[in-house]
Amino acid sequence: MGILWQVKSVGTHSFLPAAGIKVVCLEVDGRDLLGGSFPHRRGTWQLRSASQQAARMMKTTSPSFNLWESHSEKMASHKSKTGIKIHATKAAQESSPVDEYVTPGGYELEKILNRGSVAYTHVNEVWPNVYIGDEQTAKDKCNLKRLGITHILNAAEGTWNNVDTGAGYYGDMDMVYYGVVAEDVTTFNLSQYFFSAARFIEETLSNPQNKLLVHCVMGRSRSATLFLAYLMICENMTVVEAIEHAKSRRRIIPNWGFLKQLRELDVQLLEKQEEQKHGGEQLRGSVIASSF
The missing domain is CATH 3.90.190.10 (Protein tyrosine phosphatase superfamily)
Structure with a gap:
């Protein structure tokens, strides 16, 4: 037709x-x-995971996250690291680009x-x-x-x-x-x-x-x-x-x-x-x- x-x-x-x-x-x-x-074409459909952004940010910018640090050091820094993770996640969410569009x-x-x-x-x-x-x-x-x-x-x-x-x-x-x-x-x-x-x-x-x-x-x-x-x-x-x-x-x-x-x-x-x-x-x- x-x-x-x-x-x-x-x-x-x-x-x-x-x-x-x-x-x-x-x-x-x-x-x-x-x-x-x-x-x-403009894009507004945001699919990137904020947690992935945070993990990437912490891996590249936080030298204190050392997998080989001693058990006592881990225990001593547990509270401060928790705060860092929270702030890093929040920063990743705020800095995530909004123009990455996926159908x-x-x-x-x-x-x-x-x-x-x-x-x-x-x-x-x-x-x-x-x-x-x-x-x-x-x-x-x-x-x-x-x-x-x-x-x-x-x-x-x-x-x-x-x-x-x-x-x-x-x-x-x-x-x-x-x-x-x-x-x-x-x-x-x-x-x-x-x-x-x-x-x-x-x-x-x-x-x-x-x-x-x-x-x-x-x-x-x-x-x-x-x-x-x-x-x-x-x-x-x-x-x-x-x-x-x-x-x-x-x-x-x-x-x-x-x-x-x-x-x-x-x-x-x-x-x-x-x-x-x-x-x-x-x-x-x-x-x-x-x-x-």
Whole structure:
């Protein structure tokens, strides 16, 4: 299955290669774009053991910790050494770097998701000019006009357990439509659309007058996953930061298969960053290629 990119031209603002085109269909595989360079990504996930830091500090800075000292010396210095250990451990905890990020496992990501969120509603603004919503929101033209939506990313294109709208549904509106044929099952490879969807979102937001609705059936799994990938690829967020941001604004529940794919994306982005650091390459603000 491929991406259906169907666009109703809205004038010179359209990013289509030629004006006057009503509908465009193409297939895109964004995985090939992974060869591009990636922006610096902040890290907040601290996994280094403070006790290991303390042990290392005491070994290198405390000459009194002599394994061969006499029994009487050990007894005499027991109290003072206890105090040294406590202070050394505390110092190690305080001096541990906070920017050493390691991608957490799927279980940890699920714990973050389940750690409280906002109440579920049909639609929420999750980023400036970006909304995540459900099928009801996508089909309510009056509400779309009220919100000022100009672009739609349907992460549930199709007929079975999906939202079968398409560009034709919005034929009487100035709407740019982008459909991804995806299933909300753990075995579905949604990652093949991470980069192409991120590019669509980025290009939409390049004009501050545009407003985007990203939706699926419930607006919690497929659409949320594509938005999280955008935050990671284009906004320099780690998977942890992206989830924390999104769930503070909408109740999202990506299935565990999608979480695994986001985790793999996080690992790839980190590896790419390390390659760039060692290679001395210039980091860019976006990994989206200029053209497919």
